[in-house]
Amino acid sequence: MSIPFWCVFISALLIFVARMPVGKAMKEQGGYDNHLPRHQQAQLTGFGARAVAAHQNSFEAFILFAVGVLMAHTTQTQGYLIDWLAIIFVIARVIYLACYWADLAWQRSLVWLVGLLCALLLMVSPTFRTLLI
Numbered sequence: 316m317s318i319p320f321w322c323v324f325i326s327a328l329l330i331f332v333a334r335m336p337v338g339k340a341m342k343e344q345g346g347y348d349n350h351l352p353r354h355q356q357a358q359l360t361g362f363g364a365r366a367v368a369a370h371q372n373s374f375e376a377f378i379l380f381a382v383g384v385l386m387a388h389t390t391q392t393q394g395y396l397i398d399w400l401a402i403i404f405v406i407a408r409v410i411y412l413a414c415y416w417a418d419l420a421w422q423r424s425l426v427w428l429v430g431l432l433c434a435l436l437l438m439v440s441p442t443f444r445t446l447l448i
Contacts, residue, residue, distance in 0.1 A: 319437075320384065322404060329373055329409065336362070340362060341356065344359065373412075383433075383438040403433050404430050404433040411430060
């Protein structure tokens with residue numbers, strides 16, 4: 316499996332890593348309500364609310380990234396730049412989660428932008444395929 320595909324796999328796992336603190340915050344709020352978990356999540360504040368938002372953003376970012384990797388792959392656009400864009404995206408997402416949980420707002424926005432740029436560059440990479448090979 317290629318490096319970008321491994322990065323898609325890791326990025327998918329990060330969605331569930333981002334979910335772990337949400338469950339912890341819900342338990343601290345009087346127990347995990349498995350009947351109405353989304354209602355309970357909507358009532359979280361502070362760290363719990365940030366953890367929910369980070370989890371939801373992980374889904375949003377994953378879609379763009381996966382599409383970017385697939386666009387590069389299906390057009391046979393490959394090379395070190397594609398690999399590095401995928402790796403940087405995953406690193407940015409890990410840092411993003413840490414910043415969100417720690418309430419580091421401007422730092423979170425900065426690494427979010429780095430991840431977004433990586434995903435968008437992967438999407439347009441077929442345009443520059445001859446330069447990347």
